[in-house]
Amino acid sequence: MAFKVKVLYDFEGEAANGELTISENEILTVTDQNVGDGWWEGVNASGKKGLFPESYVETITNNAPSVVPKAPLRSQSTVSGDDSWDDETDGENEPASIGSSSTSNSLEVNGEARLRSMTSGKTMKKSFNRFSVFVKSGGESFLLGTTAVENNSIKANDVALIVETSEGVRWEAIQDPFTCLVTQPEKKSKFKGMKHFIAYNVTPSSTNVAVSRRFKHFDWLYDRLVEKFTCLSIPRIPEKQITGKYAEDFVEKRRERLEKWLNRLCRHPLISNSEVFQHFLLCKDDEKLWKAGKRKAENDKLCGAAFFLTVRCPRTNTNIDEADVKIEEFSLFVKSMEQSVHRFLERFESLSVKYTGVFQSSFKKFGSSFTNLSSVFEQHGSSNRHPLTDAIAHTGRTFDEIGDLYNEQPQVDFIPFMEDLHEYSGILSTFPELIHVHKSTVEKVKDCEKKQNEPDSDGAILDEVSNRANVITNVMFSEIDLFHQQRIADYKNMMQQFLRQEIQFYQGIVKKLQDSLQMYENVV
Template identity: 40%
Template sequence: MCIVSALRVWTLANRLEFASNTLIMALRARLLYDFEGDPSAGELVLTEGEVVTIIRQDLGDGWWEGIAANGASGLFPETYVELLDLGSNPAPVAAAAAPPVASAAIPDIHVDSGAGDENWDDWDDDVEDSGPPAAAAVPAAASAIPVASSDPNNFNLTSPSRRGSTTISRTGTIRKNINRFSSFVKSGGEAFVIGSVSLKIQLKSSDKLAIGLDTLHCPSWQFRGDHYTCAISEPTKKSKYKGIKSFTAYQVSTSRGVASVSRRFKHFDWLHDRLVEKFTMLVVPPLPDKQYSGRYGEEFIEKRREKLEIWLNRVARHPVISQCAVLDHFLTSGDSEKEWKAGKRKAEKDTVVGSAFFLALESVPSLSLENSDQEVENFGRFSRHMDETLLSLKDKLTNHCEKVSGPFKREFQKLGTSLHSLGTCFESDQKQSHSPDLTKAIIHTGQTYSNIALAYEEQPKNDLIPLIDGVKEYVGLLSSFPDIVQVHKGAVGKVQECEKLVEEGKTSDQEVADVKGRTNAVSAVALAEINHFQRERVADFKQLMTHFLKEQIAFHQSIISKLTESLQNYDQVTTEY
């Protein structure tokens, strides 16, 4: 019994020691912004730079529970903090305020590699490539980069410093949006507009952009590169690891004259992710849908090749995206793994992402805030209406496509079979002296309608399916605009908030002028992107409808031709004896 008691005492002591060590190693986080919580609702009141001990991270909806430096416990938004290394934690809080041992345990964090329907093993095995990009490790607002300049229309940053160094500055009495999950915040738009974060880098001349006014006096991107087109060809099924893993490689070439390169779908997927991360205020078209089964069939491979080519040319037509370094790397880097990974690492370390995009603006036109807000609001309504209309049109076209290749085809087949039966009936006439030519004509007519049925089955791929694909593409493009509209609306809201603060004597006229200057940049970018979309829309739907009608006319003309040929057979039928 003494041995058992001693063992229990030893076990209890070890548990207490483990609990004490777990408390000491509890997760800590530092506040990136002031958080004026509501204590009556169980929220903490925290200041920028304060360190809190995390109790729970599984509350959901972006909220964590923690203990402040003064011993108070409560809730705070997870996007307001950055986690500290365990070795850099300050002394633990008092044991009286300590959470249960199980709550202080470090959670298991899972990182989704985003492999999609292709194998990413040759990238994930590389230690330097593992994990999410650096920009995703901090809240979106903290990665946003506003212009640190007293001139609200000056978007040049020439201060030399170590690449990628950041500073966080206070912005007087301008409050941050409490909804840290809004598009305005996640895109970095809020941080840019209020000037809370700055990045000190030396911009390259190739990074600089400008927005001017077109002939319609609309903000428009000033294109500074060469126009080019892309082609994707020679889809080839390949394998690795002695056939254990298979994939399809495509040859990608451009009209710029550089050598073609081999790319897999995972390369396109990576490029898309980088563009979305880099250009939060631009429309990056979504990739074609992924498919997990049957992806090596010839029909699927050809359809994917066609859609990838359309997607890549859409990207290459954008006056800003077409000139970025990450796209150039995708289009020109050699097929060697070493060369690809070198460019991949460089692209993933790019600090000019998100709202840092505004730093590259050399000049923007001076716009009326009221007019800009109205134009963006009008386009928001138009885009929603267009989205609803396209979704309805897609359903109608899809339904019609199914009818054409299904019931319509079957009806013509039935008609052709019945007419053919009539001809064979006449052919059974024993004398065969009264209607041989009529018999041939009727049998020919039956065969004509059977051929028309086959034509209906094949026709959708020539007219309806291209139109459906075009409609689907634009539904995808329109999905980017709600966020762009919300970012602009949030920027305008900050201007209105600052104007109220001036009336209350809580901020200066200069600070409001700076916010208005940065909001002007947001307006110019939003309207330039809207203008680009509208121009593309006119050109694309002209091409889509022209192609559709030409194919419809050709189809019906071919039917007329078949029927005319069948009609001519009846001219040989003699009715007089």
């Protein structure tokens, strides 16, 4: 049943992937909410149909149907009931073999991955309550004091500590930083070859001991982190693949993305130290040990709303109105940065096509012109013709080689930069829901403030709600601070790497031209 929604944030869709470009306050008609993985399909006022992020819209309640069609839940075996080590094919049934053809890098970075996620069927059931994100995150339950956890459930290593600095609040720094390597992807099978999967070696620098993990284990880890840390920015896991999942270039691309994803988690002060993350990294390749840790993680009582009970933050309450202003400023920053990332990706994609197409072809044609000129001059029978004809022929080969350099260059500078931009696109997409949680928190506090003026109001309740709101605010501010810290470090590194490759590229061209110029010194 179709229903109306209002757009909360601008989103620049990619038409090639069936996405719809939407603008804030625009009204859409939802035609299909079962697309999967946080995407809906709808029609805008001009009749254009396409996909858009579910978290970017809110339902117009007076137009919502009395019975809302529900998105299909993920199977129980995928979420929590699958205890076996290697009895599934990661939900990616495809009987291809390593070495088969696969998607090119240019298509990978042109948004095909997001299209795959839209069609993978990986969906979550969501409420149509205006505060659905607030409720789902546990924010409302915690704020109203209805979250109950036994006193002995919170241990010292469960505590999430927020410290106050001269630049504001932030998560306590990681005491022993570490990184991860994802290596040696290997195709394995069972049941006489009827089931196939790719296994990777995951090696944390903290132990230098490799453990074997499949994509389904990474997927399980992502689900557990999202459920446990509902108000943290959990980067999205690399998407599932429909076809070509065993092709060599796809396997290598996935390996790179999984390694990048794990290292992003390693850099988060809470996630990196969490028991579920440590279980994923350290559990030996033993089915019984994996099952025991898996069940313990799935029975963790400090998830969702209970996570806020583990937070220890400065006692001084932040003014809720000031906090709301700062969060709104960050919201605008996220929107602007997301638009900038999309524009950057479009420019890089356009330039990559030119480098591997027009530029390469033009330089090779230019080179062939010099080669033809050399052949013409060679026809003259003078004895001193060879130095000149050889020099011109060398110039022809030089421009031909420059064409090859243009063809190869995107692989060493454009593509890596675009991969990093795609990662940030995923990170930015996690913030609208977190921002919505804080906005809902502000509204709840203001509701309590209004009720304080009513007869028989209890001022103590407002104090309790304000104190809990302060925890949510501090969590949000700490996530924003961490995002900016990592953004500065990441973009510094991205720009340095990009410019070094550009300098090396143009220095290579200059060297070739100088060598060709030197040839003419022999012409008398």
